[in-house]
Amino acid sequence: MPRYDFTSIESRWQEYWQREKTFRTPGPGDANFDASKPKYYVLDMFPYPSGAGLHVGHPKGYTATDIMARYQRHLGKNVLHPMGWDAFGLPAEQYAIQTGTHPAVTTAENVDRFRNQLQALGLSYDWDREVNTTDPKYYRWTQWIFSKLYEQGLAYEAEIPVWWCEELGTVLANEEVIDGLSERGGHPCVKRPLRQWMLKITAYAERLLADLENLDWPESVKAMQREWIGRSEGAEIEFSVAKDSGGAGDHAFMAFTTRPDTLFGATFCVLAPEHPLVDQITGVDQKEAVTVYREAAASKTDLQRSELQKEKSGVFTGAHAINPLFEEDDPRRLMPIWIADYVLMSYGTGAIMCVPGGDQRDYDFATEYGLPVVQVVAPKPLAVNAPGVDRAFDVTHGMGSVEIVTECYSGPGVMVNSGFLDGLSIEEAKSQMVDWLEKRDLGRGRVNFRLRDWLFSRQRYWGEPFPILHGKDGETQMVPNEDLPVTLPELDDFKPAGALEPPLGRAQDWVEVVDADGKVWRRETNSMPQWAGSCWYYLRFLDPQNDEAAWGEKAENYWMPVDLYVVGAEHAVLHLLYARFWHKVLYDCGLVSTDEPFQELVNQGMVQSFAYKDDRGALLPIDEVDEETDPAVRKSDGAAVERIVAKMSKALRNVINPDDVIREYGSDTLRLYEAFMGPVTASAPWNPRDLPGVHRFLQRTWRVFVPKEDDGGEIFASLLSNVAGSDEIERALHRCIEKVSSDVKQMGNNTAIAAMMEFVNEVTKREGQGFGRSQAERFCVLLEPFAPHLAEELWFRLGHVESLAYEPWPEFDLNMLVAESIEIPVQVNGKLRAKAFVPAGQENDRAVLEESAREVVAEHLIGVEVKKVVAVPGRLVNFVVAS
RNA sequence: GGGGGAGUAGCCCAAUAGGCAGAGGCAGAGGACUUAAAAUCCUCCCAGUACGGGUUCGAGUCCCGUCUCCCCUACCA
Numbered sequence A: 001m002p003r004y005d006f007t008s009i010e011s012r013w014q015e016y017w018q019r020e021k022t023f024r025t026p027g028p029g030d031a032n033f034d035a036s037k038p039k040y041y042v043l044d045m046f047p048y049p050s051g052a053g054l055h056v057g058h059p060k061g062y063t064a065t066d067i068m069a070r071y072q073r074h075l076g077k078n079v080l081h082p083m084g085w086d087a088f089g090l091p092a093e094q095y096a097i098q099t100g101t102h103p104a105v106t107t108a109e110n111v112d113r114f115r116n117q118l119q120a121l122g123l124s125y126d127w128d129r130e131v132n133t134t135d136p137k138y139y140r141w142t143q144w145i146f147s148k149l150y151e152q153g154l155a156y157e158a159e160i161p162v163w164w165c166e167e168l169g170t171v172l173a174n175e176e177v178i179d180g181l182s183e184r185g186g187h188p189c190v191k192r193p194l195r196q197w198m199l200k201i202t203a204y205a206e207r208l209l210a211d212l213e214n215l216d217w218p219e220s221v222k223a224m225q226r227e228w229i230g231r232s233e234g235a236e237i238e239f240s241v242a243k244d245s246g247g248a249g250d251h252a253f254m255a256f257t258t259r260p261d262t263l264f265g266a267t268f269c270v271l272a273p274e275h276p277l278v279d280q281i282t283g284v285d286q287k288e289a290v291t292v293y294r295e296a297a298a299s300k301t302d303l304q305r306s307e308l309q310k311e312k313s314g315v316f317t318g319a320h321a322i323n324p325l326f327e328e329d330d331p332r333r334l335m336p337i338w339i340a341d342y343v344l345m346s347y348g349t350g351a352i353m354c355v356p357g358g359d360q361r362d363y364d365f366a367t368e369y370g371l372p373v374v375q376v377v378a379p380k381p382l383a384v385n386a387p388g389v390d391r392a393f394d395v396t397h398g399m400g401s402v403e404i405v406t407e408c409y410s411g412p413g414v415m416v417n418s419g420f421l422d423g424l425s426i427e428e429a430k431s432q433m434v435d436w437l438e439k440r441d442l443g444r445g446r447v448n449f450r451l452r453d454w455l456f457s458r459q460r461y462w463g464e465p466f467p468i469l470h471g472k473d474g475e476t477q478m479v480p481n482e483d484l485p486v487t488l489p490e491l492d493d494f495k496p497a498g499a500l501e502p503p504l505g506r507a508q509d510w511v512e513v514v515d516a517d518g519k520v521w522r523r524e525t526n527s528m529p530q531w532a533g534s535c536w537y538y539l540r541f542l543d544p545q546n547d548e549a550a551w552g553e554k555a556e557n558y559w560m561p562v563d564l565y566v567v568g569a570e571h572a573v574l575h576l577l578y579a580r581f582w583h584k585v586l587y588d589c590g591l592v593s594t595d596e597p598f599q600e601l602v603n604q605g606m607v608q609s610f611a612y613k614d615d616r617g618a619l620l621p622i623d624e625v626d627e628e629t630d631p632a633v634r635k636s637d638g639a640a641v642e643r644i645v646a647k648m649s650k651a652l653r654n655v656i657n658p659d660d661v662i663r664e665y666g667s668d669t670l671r672l673y674e675a676f677m678g679p680v681t682a683s684a685p686w687n688p689r690d691l692p693g694v695h696r697f698l699q700r701t702w703r704v705f706v707p708k709e710d711d712g713g714e715i716f717a718s719l720l721s722n723v724a725g726s727d728e729i730e731r732a733l734h735r736c737i738e739k740v741s742s743d744v745k746q747m748g749n750n751t752a753i754a755a756m757m758e759f760v761n762e763v764t765k766r767e768g769q770g771f772g773r774s775q776a777e778r779f780c781v782l783l784e785p786f787a788p789h790l791a792e793e794l795w796f797r798l799g800h801v802e803s804l805a806y807e808p809w810p811e812f813d814l815n816m817l818v819a820e821s822i823e824i825p826v827q828v829n830g831k832l833r834a835k836a837f838v839p840a841g842q843e844n845d846r847a848v849l850e851e852s853a854r855e856v857v858a859e860h861l862i863g864v865e866v867k868k869v870v871a872v873p874g875r876l877v878n879f880v881v882a883s
Numbered sequence B: 001g002g003g004g005g006a007g008u009a010g011c012c013c014a015a016u017a018g019g020c021a022g023a024g025g026c027a028g029a030g031g032a033c034u035u036a037a038a039a040u041c042c043u044c045c046c047a048g049u050a051c052g053g054g055u056u057c058g059a060g061u062c063c064c065g066u067c068u069c070c071c072c073u074a075c076c077a
Helices: A006-020 A057-074 A090-099 A103-119 A136-151 A201-214 A219-229 A260-265 A284-299 A302-307 A360-369 A380-385 A426-439 A553-559 A574-588 A658-665 A667-676 A688-705 A727-745 A749-765 A773-783 A788-797 A846-856
Strands: A039-044 A078-080 A155-165 A170-172 A189-199 A231-242 A248-257 A268-271 A314-322 A334-340 A351-354 A443-449 A468-470 A476-478 A512-514 A520-523 A564-568 A601-604 A607-613 A642-646 A684-686 A821-828 A831-839 A866-872 A876-881
Touching: A006 A667, A006 A788, A039 A057, A039 A553, A057 A078, A057 A564, A057 A601, A057 A667, A057 A727, A057 A749, A090 A103, A136 A155, A136 A476, A136 A574, A170 A189, A201 A219, A201 A231, A201 A443, A201 A574, A219 A574, A219 A601, A231 A260, A231 A334, A231 A351, A231 A426, A248 A260, A248 A268, A248 A314, A248 A351, A260 A426, A268 A314, A268 A360, A284 A314, A284 A334, A314 A360, A334 A360, A351 A360, A426 A443, A658 A667, A658 A688, A667 A688, A667 A749, A667 A788, A688 A749, A688 A788, A727 A749, A727 A773, A749 A773, A773 A788, A821 A846, A831 A846, A846 A866, A846 A876
Parallel strands: A039 A078, A039 A564, A268 A334, A564 A601, A607 A684, A821 A876
Antiparallel strands: A155 A170, A155 A189, A231 A248, A231 A314, A231 A443, A268 A351, A314 A334, A468 A476, A468 A520, A512 A520, A607 A642, A821 A831, A866 A876
């Protein structure tokens, strides 16, 4: 029977918190709501309740936020700390297809399991605010927000080529397809044109980019979003396709370039193989080659394209584009038009002008196919030669009086071989060229984004239905707000109805709707993607029971924005960008009061695991390795294996189950371990050997409250009487309070725990002597955010009947932090020679410091000249002497 | 190729604004308690901060260069 009986302690307090609703958080309008208190909204990424249950990676972030939530409560704030379920999604639907179990059933089971697991961690959520994205009471408002987007003209239908995954029976967004395989499951995907709902996130690109500036987010996440949005400034230039005679023909295309300054160096153009103009301009002789190339390109997945990346390929169309800078007789006027798969139809205009003298990709292509290369930017030192137009004449390429170079230069410099731009800097040349083009209506400055509109529909059953009706003649209307939610129909079979018909199409009764005028409509049979529900869940938490509105204005005003959001790095672009987009739309509609949802963001690190590599570099499942030996060896043959750090994976059988840890050590130990591993932001491997360390700390803590002789858990008599503690312990406690307070504020939970260990070691050293009641109580408050069950138990045994969750945070006295005399290191020429002791209060007096220091290093100063004395108040003294 | 981050003891990690390299934990050694073991407690051991320069009275911390590792992204015109 362990003296510190964590199992019974933890279940007792978990029941207590649930029964007493200790963490219920009243909001504006609720009884017991105190509007005078400051608020703190601390948010976790709500999980997808998978069948696999909780992973030890989840509690890392959840513990960090829970510590913050509990700490903020001790500061007297109203703390909003909710949890819910992002429960729509493919796995439940796949399971339904295989077994016939309704996804709602699977989901409910998984949610129950997750909730139990989270509650077993002692997380201080207000469970009355639990939300579930699959609950019609929730998705009714998801549909309502969609209607807002629709009203704003931000939702539209389009027939576009999309990634279709045969295996999953659905389309996927670009970002859900990696190298031609689905992100989930790794199934092959192909491009197919399909009618889809799109959200016009590109309309917000500029603001999504600019507003990153003021967010207290990790630089890495901001950088990823910036790259994802991919703003680039340049110009759009119209090129006419030449007739055989050389004059401008009927065809023309737009090319986007970031380097309009280099137009004088454009020697050819490339269209994406899919470019619609290709059919019309391809010459008779080139027809066959072009067709073959286009078919090859179409059948290539992105994976294959990138594998072949090093070598550029393409074919000539037979047509030429006209470079508007040059007169009819100038050989540089006609630029051959090629098609090549390094130009993507989906970016810019799907057509480029190629300047091989200044762009590595164009240069590679030009070298491959023997196209001319002209230098238009010279590095600065060569500027003396500019403008230098009349140099070599290249017969081979017929480029006129322009030097043909064999290098590509894309660095800074001055314009050469560029007519009216010669001698200008790149920046000046860009703006002059844009002016030149705009005056002639041949082009204009343009900002282009990598960000595409958001593909917002899926061909799935287990997602939010669209509140959309289609008429016979192709007209579309919203389901009126009062008729929401549009609930999912019951189905027996969740498979797609046909190759391209979503499963919802199977529900005939549901699909057909007759309105008051007897007109027949068909419901939209696509459903929304999983991101929809997670785009606004943080808003529903503000007012989760509200049946009149998605959230109340007062609640929104009081609680928003989220003060602290802890998410894994995997959400850096998608979830966080989509949520910001919706939030800005809601802001523009006057429905929320802040233009950004998440003020401070922290990326939690990964919890990794050890893995072992044999001498051939192959990874071994952990159960084939004996970890007790040093080095670890393979069980089968005793060969030494190398320990490495890897992601937890089923294949390596190194996944840690939190339930097992709780059973063996308790959830306070699990919490403490997760927080003690290192900074929240850092990734670190799970090391089972380290668990006993933090567990011992809790046992020692128990021991300083409860005497050894008494297994019943009676507390030290001295702690029950009001005996004052010793001065040494009081000082140690003040140091501990100071350290824990400053650390926990900045999520330095690992060092805060170290400070508490130090304190408990100090008390232990005195065998419980001199530990006073008030000291014990203050320590309980410090401990509570980290090990809440034990802290509550000790608090209770000190004679309190109420939870300590709302006890004020203890204060420290600066005067108690200093010892009676201060130790000051004394250096001679930067080398530590001795230590001086200065009475407390005088450590900032340079004269005192120097005098005390001189005494202790007197022998080092004999016979040498002291050139300088550096005395840092309270820190050290350094004598600089002539050597 | 581009971007972000990190290298401190056998391991995980500390070290406010440059100021004694070590707070804490693990592992290891020795000891106390015990019939024994476990548990618990005490004591000890261990690096000069990836490498090379520089600035400074003084550098883990600042500057320059190099190396290694992790994450993201990748023909974006």
